[in-house]
Amino acid sequence: MHPQIEEIFDDAGSRYLKIEELRLVAQYASSVPDRLATYRSLRDCELDVMQWVADQLQAEMPQEPEATLERSITNALLMLRHCGLTMLLNQDSIVKERFLNWVQPTVEVYNTQAIDARLYQLLNQRLDEALGKQMILLSPILLMAQNALLPQKVESVNGVAIGW
Amino acid sequence: MLSQLKRLSLEVDGRYASDAELQFMSDYVKSFNLRLQTYQKLQELESKLIEQTYTKMRSLDPTLFMQGKDDFSNKWKMDTTRTFRYVAIALLINDPDTLRERLLLWFQTILHAFGMERAADVTYQILQEVVKQDLTPPQASLVCPILELTRRSLGGVSA
Amino acid sequence: MVTLINTQNPVKLKYPKKHDHYGFRDFFTFDPDKGTIVDWNEGQNLLTTEDFIIGLVEGLQEEVGDASAATMYVIGCEWGQKDAFFFEKWFEKEFDRNMRQASLLFLLETWWWPFTSQGWGRWEVDMGDRKQGFMFINIFDSAVARTLGDVGKPVCFLYAGLFAGFFTELVKKQLSCIEIQCYSMGETYCKFLVGGQDRIDAASFWMNEGANARDIEKRLRSGELLR
Structure with a gap:
C-alpha cells in the first residue's frame, strides 16, 4: 500500500481520514485486481521465462563458468520475485531493503555487470512477450532494480533508456 | 488488511504467494465499497451513537460512570470516541489485528488499573445495539464483530 | 514553554x-x-534470539555453577534499580507529572508495558496484600522460562531480581523477590512474591518443604512466618 496508508493508524484515535486520504485507500483497493492478475501471470510464467533466459545466456557466453552464470541467474530470480511482491503491495521498500541493499555490493565484488546487463536484456524481452500489457505495473519497478545494480542505464526492449 | 499484507510479505519472502494466500486481497476488494460507505456513516453518526450509548448506560446503571464520588462521564466520552475512531479505521481497512496490537491490548491494562472494565463491557455491548438501529444490516455486520472484539478485550472477558 | x-x-x-x-x-x-x-x-x-538466553544461562552455569541463580538475581536487581530512575524520567515527560502523583496501578502498568513490547511477557500485579507488606506478580510467557522449557526448577531469576530492584526503589524500602511458581516446572505461568526478606525466606523454606504457590499464598495471608 501507499506509505501514507501505512500511517493510517498513527492518528486513528484523534480523527477521521480526510477525503484525499480516503482517495488513496480507494485507489489502492481499485488497483488490486490488476496487481493480482499481473502477480499471478508473473508467478505462472517465471519458470519458462527464466529457463529460456538461462539457456540463452549459456549459449551466448560459453566461456563463462557455470557457477558465475548461476549466481547471476539466481539473483535475477530473486529480483523478479521481490519486484513482483513490491508491485503487488505497492511498497518500494520491499525490493530496496530486502534485495537491493545486500545484492548491490555483491555485484561489484563478483564483477558480474556484463553478464547481468545481457541477462536483463533477455529477461525484459521475454517478460514483455509473456506478460504483454501487464508489464505496465511491473516494468517501472523491475527497471529501477536493474538500474540500481548496473552502472549504465538498462534499456527497455524497444531501445528507449528508462531510468528511475 | 495492513497486518495481513505485512504477514504475507514476510511469509512469501523469496517465493511467490499461492492463490489461497492471496484470497484475502480479493475479498477485501469485494467488500471495499461497503466498508467505505460504512466508514463514512460512522463518521457522520459518531456523536449521536455515543450520546445514545451514554444515555442508555446512564438509565441502566448510573454508577457505571462513578468511581467513588468522582463522575468520569467526560473521560468516558473521550475514551469511547477515541476507541470508536480506531474501530472505524479497522473496519475501513479490515484490520482488527492492528486495532488489537496498537490499542486494545494496551488500553485493556489501563482500564483494568482503574477498575473500569465493567463500564467498558457494557459500553461496547450497548454500542452494538445502538449501531444496529442506525446502520443497514450489511453495514452493521461489518462493525459489530469489531465492536465485539473491543468489548471482549476491554471488558476483561478475554486476555 | x-x-x-x-x-x-x-x-x-x-x-x-x-x-x-x-x-x-x-x-x-x-x-x-x-x-x-x-x-x-x-x-x-x-x-536477540533464544540462543542468547540459553548462552547466558548455560554460560553462567559453566562459570559459577550453582551461584548462577544468585548471579542472575543480582544482575536483575541492578537492572531494576537503574530502570526505576530511567522510568521516573520518561514517565514524567510523558504524563507531565511526578510518578508519585499517579495512581499506583496505572503507574505499574505503564512501567511494565515497555517490557511487554520488548518480549519479556505480559504480567498481572496483585497488590491486594500491599498493606501486609507483600505482593504477587504473575508473568505470562516469561522469555527465560519459555526458552529453557520444562527443566523441573524455577529459572526466572532475572525477573525476580528486576522486581526486587525496581520495587525497592519505588517504595524506598529494601524488598526481595522469589519465584514461587514457574513455567519451567510445568506450570502455565510464573508467579513471584515480592516483600521483605523475612517473607522471602519463609516462602523459600516452605518451597523446599514442597509447598506450592497456593500454599505459600495461604500461609502468608494467614500471617504465618518462620520463627
Whole structure:
C-alpha cells in the first residue's frame, strides 16, 4: 500500500481520514485486481521465462563458468520475485531493503555487470512477450532494480533508456 | 488488511504467494465499497451513537460512570470516541489485528488499573445495539464483530 | 514553554503525547543505516534470539555453577534499580507529572508495558496484600522460562531480581523477590512474591518443604512466618 496508508493508524484515535486520504485507500483497493492478475501471470510464467533466459545466456557466453552464470541467474530470480511482491503491495521498500541493499555490493565484488546487463536484456524481452500489457505495473519497478545494480542505464526492449 | 499484507510479505519472502494466500486481497476488494460507505456513516453518526450509548448506560446503571464520588462521564466520552475512531479505521481497512496490537491490548491494562472494565463491557455491548438501529444490516455486520472484539478485550472477558 | 523533543521516531515526532504507542512498529524505531533500534523512551535495544538466553544461562552455569541463580538475581536487581530512575524520567515527560502523583496501578502498568513490547511477557500485579507488606506478580510467557522449557526448577531469576530492584526503589524500602511458581516446572505461568526478606525466606523454606504457590499464598495471608 501507499506509505501514507501505512500511517493510517498513527492518528486513528484523534480523527477521521480526510477525503484525499480516503482517495488513496480507494485507489489502492481499485488497483488490486490488476496487481493480482499481473502477480499471478508473473508467478505462472517465471519458470519458462527464466529457463529460456538461462539457456540463452549459456549459449551466448560459453566461456563463462557455470557457477558465475548461476549466481547471476539466481539473483535475477530473486529480483523478479521481490519486484513482483513490491508491485503487488505497492511498497518500494520491499525490493530496496530486502534485495537491493545486500545484492548491490555483491555485484561489484563478483564483477558480474556484463553478464547481468545481457541477462536483463533477455529477461525484459521475454517478460514483455509473456506478460504483454501487464508489464505496465511491473516494468517501472523491475527497471529501477536493474538500474540500481548496473552502472549504465538498462534499456527497455524497444531501445528507449528508462531510468528511475 | 495492513497486518495481513505485512504477514504475507514476510511469509512469501523469496517465493511467490499461492492463490489461497492471496484470497484475502480479493475479498477485501469485494467488500471495499461497503466498508467505505460504512466508514463514512460512522463518521457522520459518531456523536449521536455515543450520546445514545451514554444515555442508555446512564438509565441502566448510573454508577457505571462513578468511581467513588468522582463522575468520569467526560473521560468516558473521550475514551469511547477515541476507541470508536480506531474501530472505524479497522473496519475501513479490515484490520482488527492492528486495532488489537496498537490499542486494545494496551488500553485493556489501563482500564483494568482503574477498575473500569465493567463500564467498558457494557459500553461496547450497548454500542452494538445502538449501531444496529442506525446502520443497514450489511453495514452493521461489518462493525459489530469489531465492536465485539473491543468489548471482549476491554471488558476483561478475554486476555 | 516549548519542549524540544529529541527523537527519530516518526510517530512520536507527530504525536508526542500519544499514550497508545506500544505496538511493535510504534514503540521501536529501526535505523538500518545506523544499525540501531531505539524505543519510544529513547532506550537502545538489541534483538536477540533464544540462543542468547540459553548462552547466558548455560554460560553462567559453566562459570559459577550453582551461584548462577544468585548471579542472575543480582544482575536483575541492578537492572531494576537503574530502570526505576530511567522510568521516573520518561514517565514524567510523558504524563507531565511526578510518578508519585499517579495512581499506583496505572503507574505499574505503564512501567511494565515497555517490557511487554520488548518480549519479556505480559504480567498481572496483585497488590491486594500491599498493606501486609507483600505482593504477587504473575508473568505470562516469561522469555527465560519459555526458552529453557520444562527443566523441573524455577529459572526466572532475572525477573525476580528486576522486581526486587525496581520495587525497592519505588517504595524506598529494601524488598526481595522469589519465584514461587514457574513455567519451567510445568506450570502455565510464573508467579513471584515480592516483600521483605523475612517473607522471602519463609516462602523459600516452605518451597523446599514442597509447598506450592497456593500454599505459600495461604500461609502468608494467614500471617504465618518462620520463627
